[in-house]
Amino acid sequence: MTCNFKNAIIRKPNKSIQNGLSSKNLHPQYEIIVEEHTNYVKAINDAGLKINLLEPLEEYPDSIFVEDPAITYKSNIIILNPADHSRNGEKNIIENEVKHLFDNILFVENGFIEGGDILNINNHFIIGLSERTNKLGAENLSIILIKLGATVEICKTPNDILHFKSECSVIDDEVILVSYKMAKLDYLKSHYNLIELPIGEEGASNSLRINDKLLLPDGYLKAEEILSKKYNIIKVKVDEIAKVDAGLSCMSLRW
Numbered sequence: 512m513t514c515n516f517k518n519a520i521i522r523k524p525n526k527s528i529q530n531g532l533s534s535k536n537l538h539p540q541y542e543i544i545v546e547e548h549t550n551y552v553k554a555i556n557d558a559g560l561k562i563n564l565l566e567p568l569e570e571y572p573d574s575i576f577v578e579d580p581a582i583t584y585k586s587n588i589i590i591l592n593p594a595d596h597s598r599n600g601e602k603n604i605i606e607n608e609v610k611h612l613f614d615n616i617l618f619v620e621n622g623f624i625e626g627g628d629i630l631n632i633n634n635h636f637i638i639g640l641s642e643r644t645n646k647l648g649a650e651n652l653s654i655i656l657i658k659l660g661a662t663v664e665i666c667k668t669p670n671d672i673l674h675f676k677s678e679c680s681v682i683d684d685e686v687i688l689v690s691y692k693m694a695k696l697d698y699l700k701s702h703y704n705l706i707e708l709p710i711g712e713e714g715a716s717n718s719l720r721i722n723d724k725l726l727l728p729d730g731y732l733k734a735e736e737i738l739s740k741k742y743n744i745i746k747v748k749v750d751e752i753a754k755v756d757a758g759l760s761c762m763s764l765r766w
């Protein structure tokens with residue numbers, strides 16, 4: 512099942528996160544990021560995962576978001592190619608830090624692609640084209656995934672959303688939690704059961720289902736009301752992390 516995991520890779524926060532990329536031009540405070548991150552690590556641990564904690568990288572302001580330079584599939588790690596110049600070098604570092612944890616390491620050699628644009632549901636992947644993921648990168652990754660036995664659909668991330676997964680997450684087999692914008696995507700509508708969150712609760716759509724727990728960004732009361740009926744929720748505060756356009760999924764790699 513898509514949401515069953517045993518392991519996670521997480522990177523400790525770096526002080527330079529205050530200069531991370533931010534569409535709102537905000538600068539988060541390192542000390543508050545550390546607090547939020549500590550709770551995040553605890554939640555992932557409470558969900559039953561063995562955590563591989565990587566050292567901070569001061570030279571890469573956004574390097575805490577380990578989901579973007581790599582993805583995992585079965586016992587493989589695939590090193591991606593982040594589009595933003597300030598993030599591209601993260602891939603070379605993470606490659607060496609994590610390769611011993613996997614049976615195979617593979618590489619996207621052409622085009623740009625970031626993990627935030629890749630949604631994995633069982634053996635299927637949806638890749639959203641965006642400002643960070645282009646057609647060449649998506650096609651290159653597709654070739655790798657298909658050789659590994661997966662199926663792939665290339666879609667489009669809505670224009671004003673940073674990454675495909677910024678506003679959606681798989682929370683059960685065939686069930687995707689979506690914002691109202693993502694709910695409009697034909698491919699998602701026609702293939703999956705969607706749980707649509709109301710306007711104003713977009714931040715909660717980047718949730719993280721891990722084993723029997725659902726990590727939910729704190730402060731979204733309607734989402735909590737809808738989801739707590741069926742899911743075992745752990746609320747995690749990500750207000751400071753959100754200042755650099757990030758949420759729950761991007762701070763770990765799970766497998």
Ligand code: CIR
Pocket residue numbers: 531532533573576578579595598626627628674676677755756757758760761
């Ligand atoms: C960036 O713009 O790259 C970072 N500030 C945020 C990355 C968030 N990653 C993700 O949603 N997968």
